[in-house]
Amino acid sequence: MTDGYNTPPAAQLTDAEVERRRRVFGLTAEDLARIAELRSAVVDHRAEHTAAFFDHLARVDEGGDLFRRPELLDEARRLKEEHMVSLVSGDYGRAYIEQRARLGALFGRARIDMRGFLSAFQMLIGSIVRRVAELHPTDTVAAMDRVVSIRKLLFLDISIIQDVMIAEREQMILNQQEAIRELSTPTLQLRDRLLILPIIGLLDSFRAKQLTENLLRSIRDRRAKVVVMDITGVATVDSKVANHLIQTVAAARLMGAQVIITGLAAEVAQSLVTLGVDLTDLNTVGDLQGGLEEAERLLGLETRRIGSA
Amino acid sequence: MPAPEAVRVAIQRDADIVAARQRGREMATAAGISGSDLTLIATAISEVARNILAYAREGEILLSVESRDGRCCLQVIAADEGPGIADVELAMRDGYSTGKSLGLGLPGARRLMDEFDIVSAAGAGTRITMRKWAR
Numbered sequence A: 001m002t003d004g005y006n007t008p009p010a011a012q013l014t015d016a017e018v019e020r021r022r023r024v025f026g027l028t029a030e031d032l033a034r035i036a037e038l039r040s041a042v043v044d045h046r047a048e049h050t051a052a053f054f055d056h057l058a059r060v061d062e063g064g065d066l067f068r069r070p071e072l073l074d075e076a077r078r079l080k081e082e083h084m085v086s087l088v089s090g091d092y093g094r095a096y097i098e099q100r101a102r103l104g105a106l107f108g109r110a111r112i113d114m115r116g117f118l119s120a121f122q123m124l125i126g127s128i129v130r131r132v133a134e135l136h137p138t139d140t141v142a143a144m145d146r147v148v149s150i151r152k153l154l155f156l157d158i159s160i161i162q163d164v165m166i167a168e169r170e171q172m173i174l175n176q177q178e179a180i181r182e183l184s185t186p187t188l189q190l191r192d193r194l195l196i197l198p199i200i201g202l203l204d205s206f207r208a209k210q211l212t213e214n215l216l217r218s219i220r221d222r223r224a225k226v227v228v229m230d231i232t233g234v235a236t237v238d239s240k241v242a243n244h245l246i247q248t249v250a251a252a253r254l255m256g257a258q259v260i261i262t263g264l265a266a267e268v269a270q271s272l273v274t275l276g277v278d279l280t281d282l283n284t285v286g287d288l289q290g291g292l293e294e295a296e297r298l299l300g301l302e303t304r305r306i307g308s309a
Numbered sequence B: 001m002p003a004p005e006a007v008r009v010a011i012q013r014d015a016d017i018v019a020a021r022q023r024g025r026e027m028a029t030a031a032g033i034s035g036s037d038l039t040l041i042a043t044a045i046s047e048v049a050r051n052i053l054a055y056a057r058e059g060e061i062l063l064s065v066e067s068r069d070g071r072c073c074l075q076v077i078a079a080d081e082g083p084g085i086a087d088v089e090l091a092m093r094d095g096y097s098t099g100k101s102l103g104l105g106l107p108g109a110r111r112l113m114d115e116f117d118i119v120s121a122a123g124a125g126t127r128i129t130m131r132k133w134a135r
């Protein structure tokens, strides 16, 4: 939470789902008892195990943004050490799963990909296995049994982290699409003092806000007198987005520019009227062609006014 | 009769509103609704979904095709477990808003649809059921 990232699908991991995963990975009471015996091998050497993980990431350059962002790295190290303690705690319910999910979200945000994560996790397992083997120097079978038990738990961890990293990725892609859509709303300038703003497709409130800001900036920078805002292809306009448009038109007017709206679909107009939105402040003209003619007319008046002054 | 199918759209962020509108158009088409009614429905869904996000933070939109006496309709249920509305009659008035917005969402959605029913009370969440019949 330190970095504003969501603590994502942990909430979706119900107790039943946690139980199901334990079954899938075959984690039995016997495993849990064996894992509990590994306390010293894991907890006493947690710094070493943690280092095995992060050193590998650094060495193979698979750490994504992690090593460029110290605050993320510190948090990741801390969570990993915490992981080492809870790994042998015997309690693998919601709290444990949520810890795993948080670390997974952080890795996702740091853009560590699955390949980097899995190879580093492999190093972590190796580091733990070495210490477990030391506990049973003469009894290879006993050591092996314990390794098998703790590996079950570690693979369950991987399954969770993997889900979270994928979810985080998807969220990032969504955000990027949002950004791309914003960039695809350019203001065009056909001639002096005239701006054209084609709005294609969805007009959600997020984009409506960006649009207002971009437009007002363009009006100022290019000293525009007339703006033609074409909303052909916008299928739905609700009261919030309509209000944005109205506010934008009013703000543009305050900056000395008139806004002409073109391409308002008949059924969108009908919806807005039924909603009760007052459209009288909006200068709407049927299509883009008509809008441009109207703009020329307004600019002509403008020129004449200036000329005669 | 078309099989009664239902779609649930979780409302947790802006993009979900767009998704709910889109699913609404699809389901309405499945109910035999066409033309400008599809846009009226999408607008009504947008209003109630936005209210969920604005006032209850999260909730869901349930869309289903229902039929009665051989006619089909799209049913939209907007449900949340947010703070609820203390005075529903007031909230249904044109121009009433606690959110500094137009205050047209609820009364407007009622006009856009054929049937509109709202159940809400302070602390008890909000549940709106709306229907639009195929012509």
Ligand SMILES: Nc1ncnc2c1ncn2[C@@H]1O[C@H](COP(=O)(O)OP(=O)(O)O)[C@@H](O)[C@H]1O
Pocket: B047, B051, B052, B055, B056, B080, B082, B083, B084, B085, B091, B092, B096, B097, B098, B099, B100, B101, B102, B103, B104, B105, B106, B107, B126
């Ligand atoms: N799902 C909801 N939960 C709680 N309060 C709501 C909900 N929907 C609407 N309201 C209340 O009803 C008022 C009127 O809603 P609406 O007609 O959509 O207008 P607006 O959203 O512009 O305020 C809102 O300002 C809010 O106080």
Ligand SMILES: [Mg+2]
Pocket: B047, B050, B051, B101, B104, B105, B106
């Ligand atoms: Mg509203």
